[in-house]
Amino acid sequence: MTGIITNELTKSYGSVKALAGLSLEVRQGEIFGFLGPNGAGKTTTIRCLLDLIRPDGGTASVLGLDPQADPVAVRARVGYLPGELNLEDNLTGRKILRYFSALRRRAVDWDGANALAERLSLDLDRPVKNLSKGNKQKIGLIQALLHKPELLLLDEPTSGLDPIVQQEVLGLIREAKADGATVFFCSHVMSEVEAVAERVGIIRDGRLVEVADTAALIDRALHHVKVRFQAPVDEDVLGGIPGVSVRSRDDTRNLTLQVEGEMDSLIKALAAFPVTYLETTRPTLEDVFLAYYQADDVTAEDK
Amino acid sequence: MGPVFLHTLIRSRGSIIVWGLSLGALGLMVVPFFDVYIAQEEQMLQFIESYPPEFLAFFGGMAAINTPAGFLNSQLTTLPVVFGIFAVLAGSSLLARDEESGRLDLILAHPISRLALFGGRLAAFVTAMIAILTFCWLGFCIPLASSSMDVSWGQMALPFVSTFAVVLVFGTTALLLSMVLSSRRKAAAAAGAVMVAGFFLSGMANLNADLKPIARALPYEYFQGGYAISGLNVVWFGGLLAVSALFAVLAGWWFQQRDIRVGGEGSVARPAFLDRLRSAPR
Numbered sequence: 001m002t003g004i005i006t007n008e009l010t011k012s013y014g015s016v017k018a019l020a021g022l023s024l025e026v027r028q029g030e031i032f033g034f035l036g037p038n039g040a041g042k043t044t045t046i047r048c049l050l051d052l053i054r055p056d057g058g059t060a061s062v063l064g065l066d067p068q069a070d071p072v073a074v075r076a077r078v079g080y081l082p083g084e085l086n087l088e089d090n091l092t093g094r095k096i097l098r099y100f101s102a103l104r105r106r107a108v109d110w111d112g113a114n115a116l117a118e119r120l121s122l123d124l125d126r127p128v129k130n131l132s133k134g135n136k137q138k139i140g141l142i143q144a145l146l147h148k149p150e151l152l153l154l155d156e157p158t159s160g161l162d163p164i165v166q167q168e169v170l171g172l173i174r175e176a177k178a179d180g181a182t183v184f185f186c187s188h189v190m191s192e193v194e195a196v197a198e199r200v201g202i203i204r205d206g207r208l209v210e211v212a213d214t215a216a217l218i219d220r221a222l223h224h225v226k227v228r229f230q231a232p233v234d235e236d237v238l239g240g241i242p243g244v245s246v247r248s249r250d251d252t253r254n255l256t257l258q259v260e261g262e263m264d265s266l267i268k269a270l271a272a273f274p275v276t277y278l279e280t281t282r283p284t285l286e287d288v289f290l291a292y293y294q295a296d297d298v299t300a301e302d303k
Numbered sequence: 304m305g306p307v308f309l310h311t312l313i314r315s316r317g318s319i320i321v322w323g324l325s326l327g328a329l330g331l332m333v334v335p336f337f338d339v340y341i342a343q344e345e346q347m348l349q350f351i352e353s354y355p356p357e358f359l360a361f362f363g364g365m366a367a368i369n370t371p372a373g374f375l376n377s378q379l380t381t382l383p384v385v386f387g388i389f390a391v392l393a394g395s396s397l398l399a400r401d402e403e404s405g406r407l408d409l410i411l412a413h414p415i416s417r418l419a420l421f422g423g424r425l426a427a428f429v430t431a432m433i434a435i436l437t438f439c440w441l442g443f444c445i446p447l448a449s450s451s452m453d454v455s456w457g458q459m460a461l462p463f464v465s466t467f468a469v470v471l472v473f474g475t476t477a478l479l480l481s482m483v484l485s486s487r488r489k490a491a492a493a494a495g496a497v498m499v500a501g502f503f504l505s506g507m508a509n510l511n512a513d514l515k516p517i518a519r520a521l522p523y524e525y526f527q528g529g530y531a532i533s534g535l536n537v538v539w540f541g542g543l544l545a546v547s548a549l550f551a552v553l554a555g556w557w558f559q560q561r562d563i564r565v566g567g568e569g570s571v572a573r574p575a576f577l578d579r580l581r582s583a584p585r
Contacts, residue, residue, distance in 0.1 A: 103308035
């Protein structure tokens with residue numbers, strides 16, 4: 001069984017196309033990072049999966065169930081943290097958890113709730129109106145995790161949290177996966193997606209433009225290599241190597257090269273010259289993400 | 304549905320207490336005034352006759368004001384409009400407030416159907432209305448023991464039963480409009496306009512018979528007021544309940560068909576099938 005499958009999912013709001021044929025597969029038990037800037041269609045995708053909105057076309061399946069045909073069964077197995085969390089101001093965290101547990105027709109697992117609250121440094125007995133945005137987010141996280149769902153749909157889960165709690169949340173996500181849960185994780189904070197996601201999907205204008213293993217995607221990206229030579233070098237010799245191009249040069253001895261793919265041929269070519277300094281920079285997921293968006297922007301401008 | 308009902312009712316407890324006690328206090332003040340009126344009947348009649356006839360006609364005449372039914376009617380004329388404010392605000396907010404704030408997304412991410420959510424909240428809304436009117440009824444009944452007004456507690460309940468039916472129409476109108484219009488404020492404004500228009504048109508129809516057909520199309524015309532103590536008009540009562548039920552069913556159906564709005568979006572909430580019809584090839 002797969003965690004999530006969408007097939008040619010489309011959704012428009014008036015003239016705005018939020019999803020333009022989204023086909024996606026999230027494997028059961030994996031942490032899947034769903035990347036895209038604001039308005040790319042991330043939240044619309046989640047809302048379709050929970051039957052909060054109905055797609056105009058295409059199909060979706062969550063844990064083998066059709067969310068439109070059987071929304072209650074889907075939601076019983078899912079934990080959801082919305083991107084724009086809004087809780088009832090007059091209630092305490094404890095009362096909110098009690099209400100949400102009642103909606104799940106189960107007693108609150110107070111041991112679990114208290115343990116999570118302690119890990120996240122949250123006081124469950126304070127009214128929501130007296131809590132900061134980050135502390136409200138913690139209540140949202142606890143309600144999503146408390147019933148140990150098979151699928152976690154998290155929309156910007158670390159929004160508003162301090163760096164220490166962010167790390168704790170990423171730890172919770174890893175633990176959920178270790179317990180067998182599938183995690184579908186929307187974010188535009190690349191570093192945290194890179195830290196936890198096994199695979200990532202990049203969405204742009206409602207379409208999936210890339211899906212790959214996170215590590216493979218980064219490895220495939222352009223590496224930058226700074227080289228300082230003992231004596232001036234003809235840059236054409238290095239620039240002519242397949243997959244290698246000269247990105248910038250300070251003078252004939254200092255070059256910055258851009259390498260696509262493996263480094264072997266560059267290293268062999270460099271061996272012919274006396275090198276005084278060599279530095280390679282590992283690309284981040286953010287570089288990969290920006291490359292996709294910038295490349296598409298250039299293409300759009302060319303058109 | 305049970306947890307939703309209880310949660311919504313608990314959330315409404317402030318409104319129930321404030322509205323219930325306020326309207327109950329009205330009864331505690333109004334009923335003893337009947338004895339004052341009877342004791343000074345001649346002066347009071349002279350005082351009433353000094354009003355312009357159009358004004359008296361607007362309120363349905365004051366000829367029977369020296370009877371319990373006429374007296375109660377004069378005091379309860381505006382009750383559906385006053386209590387209607389609660390119904391319109393609560394009806395328009397029943398789902399749309401949480402929807403506009405984005406809270407509904409989180410609630411509906413739990414294993415509860417839209418129908419159960421709608422049903423639980425509607426049941427809590429109706430219960431809150433009944434609770435407030437019960438406070439009000441008690442406020443009118445308690446002074447009866449020391450009053451010369453010869454009305455039983457059971458008879459006294461009937462004007463509030465009539466009020467309930469009229470005000471329920473206002474509430475369900477607001478609920479239906481909040482499902483269709485782009486914001487709950489617009490829904491409350493539109494339902495409030497229907498309510499106030501009904502009140503004025505019913506009064507004006509006493510002056511101009513041409514307005515009667517229009518007034519008859521609005522719920523206020525079927526409010527019996529104090530005259531209900533002589534017997535509830537079951538056809539009017541049943542008709543008002545049927546209209547409320549129809550509006551509630553339509554609101555529930557619409558809620559099930561359409562997209563849940565994104566918090567703060569305030570867009571027109573069309574059912575998805577309408578979008579599909581629009582995009583179908585011709």
